[in-house]
Each structure stands twice: as structure tokens, then as C-alpha cells.
Amino acid sequence: PGGAADDAKPSLEANDVVLSVDGEEIKDADALIALADRVVRGRVEPLPVLVAFDRRGQRMLTVLELGRPGLQDPGMEARKAWIPVTVQAITPELGQKLGVPGRAGVRVTRVLGRSATAGGLEVGDLIFAIDGDPVEATQPSEADVFDTMIRQRKIGTTVTLATVRGKEERMVKVPLESSPRLAREMKKYEDPNFEFRVRDVAEMDRVELGVPAGEKGVLVESVNEGGWAALAHLADGDVILAVQGDVVGDVAALQKKMEAVAASKPSSVVLHVRRGFRTFFVEMQTGWSGR
Structure with a gap:
């Protein structure tokens, strides 16, 4: 059936016969539609209802949430500092192949915005520290360490990144943007x-x-x-x-x-x-x- 009928536990299936909703007898499809319209009218949140139904001779019960919210606005979170790049963690195996064995950090995989470009970051750059603080990322799941460290800074300030491009050690200054x-x-x-x-x-x-x-x-x-x-x-x-x-x-x-x-x-x-x-x-x- 899809929708609320499919989300219920147990879900309603084709050929199930709905007998009642919250104790109100359902005689035909029109009665069910009219009841559903009456229940959800004016509501902004789903309403759980008890549905009795027949499935091949079994009298069963389930709970459906009638009435899906329409337009939802979850609100805005506080903006945080951001460098418009995406990164991956430098694993031990990757570090070995890139000529930086034993070093923790991240590799730039995509440059998204003007501040990163203006700061001189490019895809393939390796970042090991932010204002002298080491970026402790050595496993794929730790790539977000870099973003977390940046979010702790103030929007509009400039950070200095310790980077490597090829075999060249570079100190790169990048202004921090407001996160999207x-x-x-x-x-x-x-x-x-x-x-x-x-x-x-x-x-x-x-x-x-x-x-x-x-x-x-x-x-x-x-x-x-x-x-x-x-x-x-x-x-x-x-x-x-x-x-x-x-x-x-x-x-x-x-x-x-x-x-x-x-x-x-x-x-x-x-x-x-x-x-x-x-x-x-x-x-x-x-x-x-x-x-």
C-alpha cells in the first residue's frame, strides 16, 4: 500500500479488510476516507490511530500514524567557521605511498569556494596542522576531525595550515567563511x-x-x-x-x-x-x- 499503511507495524497488506479505526466501524472505502480526512484536518503532526483489520480470517490490530506534516521548517543552526574543501584522512598505508609515513592529517579531495582557492589550497594538498595544532586523522572515519577543528575558530579570522604539496612543505593562510x-x-x-x-x-x-x-x-x-x-x-x-x-x-x-x-x-x-x-x-x- 505504501505511506502510513506501509510504515505501520504490522503493516497493512493488499487484500486486508479494515474493520474499524479507533473503535469506529468502517463500512466501505468512502467511510474510511471520510474518517481519515476528519482525523487529520487542521493537524500539523501525525496522529496515531488503532486499526482493526481482517487478514485471511485473523482479526488483527495495528497502529497507523494518520496525517503527514506538510511544510516543515526545522530552523537554522548557528553558523560555524568553515573552509570550503572536502578532505579524506591520511591512513598509514596512504601516508606511506604519498611519502609522509607515520604522519596524521588529511588530504584535500575537492575545493569548493573562493577562500580556499585564494588561500592557495589545491586538490591533493596534505594538511597536517591548523595554527600549530596537529590534525589527528589516520582512519577513514576520522576525516571530520579537520572540520571539527575549523568549526572551533571564529568566522572571518584567518588560520595557518601546515601543508605538503608534492615534496614541498608549505604554510598556507586561509580566511574562514561562514558554513553553508x-x-x-x-x-x-x-x-x-x-x-x-x-x-x-x-x-x-x-x-x-x-x-x-x-x-x-x-x-x-x-x-x-x-x-x-x-x-x-x-x-x-x-x-x-x-x-x-x-x-x-x-x-x-x-x-x-x-x-x-x-x-x-x-x-x-x-x-x-x-x-x-x-x-x-x-x-x-x-x-x-x-x-
């Missing part, structure tokens, strides 16, 4: 009809997913199995650029468009989608009967 908003800080929206969840695009999403700077859209976080979006092969990580030909620059715009779709109940809905470096159209077939 994180994925968990982005506003989110979950569509109850097409059963997919999206959020605003974070700066790192653009880098990792190949979304061009300035291109507007929303990132698909999840698609419920069996829903209309899943049947149309919309996938996690897709970026929705437009709905029915209208650009959706953020989740608020997408929510407004999807609410208009729900009101007009078209037989299909066309999304313009980016997946990696290519864009294409996804046509979601609908079945509004009883909704």
Missing part, C-alpha cells in the same frame, strides 16, 4: 497523494549531485514504495525542477503546486527532473477515485 546551511536545516514537504518527500536544495547538494549554480528546484528525499511517484520511477536524489511546466524553486512553491493538482485531479502529472547531469520528464499516472 546543512541538509537537515532545509525546509521539507511530504505529499500525501503521490507519496514522496522533498526538501530545499542545500549548497553541498549542488556539488555532490551536479546541480548547476542558480538552477532552482527541490530535492527528493524519499519515495514511498507502491505510490504514484514510485510507479513513475521518481527516485531518491532526483531534483524536481518543474511541475506541469511551472518552475518550483523551493518546497513552498512545490507544495502550492501539488495542492492545486490535488484540487484539479488530473489524470497524470508531469515533472521535469534532474538526475545527475541529465534532465528528463517523469509522468505520474493518478487514480483519484475515492480521494
Whole structure:
């Protein structure tokens, strides 16, 4: 079934017969839809309800959370200092091959912003200390040690990095930027009809997913199995650029468009989608009967 029915434990399956919800008898599909609409109307958080159902002669119970929150704003976290690079830890094996045996630190794998470029950092640079403090990273899981050390500094100040490029020891001064908003800080929206969840695009999403700077859209976080979006092969990580030909620059715009779709109940809905470096159209077939 997908959605709340699929998330319940035990989940509802095809051919299960719903008998009652919170003690209220369900005589047909219209009665179930009317009850669900009444329960969730005006709510901003899901409401758990007790569902009695028949499964091949067994009288079973489960708890469903009816009513998904629509637009969610988790709020912004305090900005921290940041150097716009990504790094990997220098493992003992990697250090041996790079000519720096026994030294802990990180290797620059990507340069993202102007401050890192202005400071002279390049992909392949090895960083061993920040203002004289050693970067103690020797295992793959310790790569975030570098970011943690930087976050403890003040935005707008300059740090001195002890680096190696090739065989040359270098001291590099880099100004600290304000960190971009994180994925968990982005506003989110979950569509109850097409059963997919999206959020605003974070700066790192653009880098990792190949979304061009300035291109507007929303990132698909999840698609419920069996829903209309899943049947149309919309996938996690897709970026929705437009709905029915209208650009959706953020989740608020997408929510407004999807609410208009729900009101007009078209037989299909066309999304313009980016997946990696290519864009294409996804046509979601609908079945509004009883909704």
C-alpha cells in the first residue's frame, strides 16, 4: 500500500479488510476516507490511530500514524567557521605511498569556494596542522576531525595550515567563511497523494549531485514504495525542477503546486527532473477515485 499503511507495524497488506479505526466501524472505502480526512484536518503532526483489520480470517490490530506534516521548517543552526574543501584522512598505508609515513592529517579531495582557492589550497594538498595544532586523522572515519577543528575558530579570522604539496612543505593562510546551511536545516514537504518527500536544495547538494549554480528546484528525499511517484520511477536524489511546466524553486512553491493538482485531479502529472547531469520528464499516472 505504501505511506502510513506501509510504515505501520504490522503493516497493512493488499487484500486486508479494515474493520474499524479507533473503535469506529468502517463500512466501505468512502467511510474510511471520510474518517481519515476528519482525523487529520487542521493537524500539523501525525496522529496515531488503532486499526482493526481482517487478514485471511485473523482479526488483527495495528497502529497507523494518520496525517503527514506538510511544510516543515526545522530552523537554522548557528553558523560555524568553515573552509570550503572536502578532505579524506591520511591512513598509514596512504601516508606511506604519498611519502609522509607515520604522519596524521588529511588530504584535500575537492575545493569548493573562493577562500580556499585564494588561500592557495589545491586538490591533493596534505594538511597536517591548523595554527600549530596537529590534525589527528589516520582512519577513514576520522576525516571530520579537520572540520571539527575549523568549526572551533571564529568566522572571518584567518588560520595557518601546515601543508605538503608534492615534496614541498608549505604554510598556507586561509580566511574562514561562514558554513553553508546543512541538509537537515532545509525546509521539507511530504505529499500525501503521490507519496514522496522533498526538501530545499542545500549548497553541498549542488556539488555532490551536479546541480548547476542558480538552477532552482527541490530535492527528493524519499519515495514511498507502491505510490504514484514510485510507479513513475521518481527516485531518491532526483531534483524536481518543474511541475506541469511551472518552475518550483523551493518546497513552498512545490507544495502550492501539488495542492492545486490535488484540487484539479488530473489524470497524470508531469515533472521535469534532474538526475545527475541529465534532465528528463517523469509522468505520474493518478487514480483519484475515492480521494
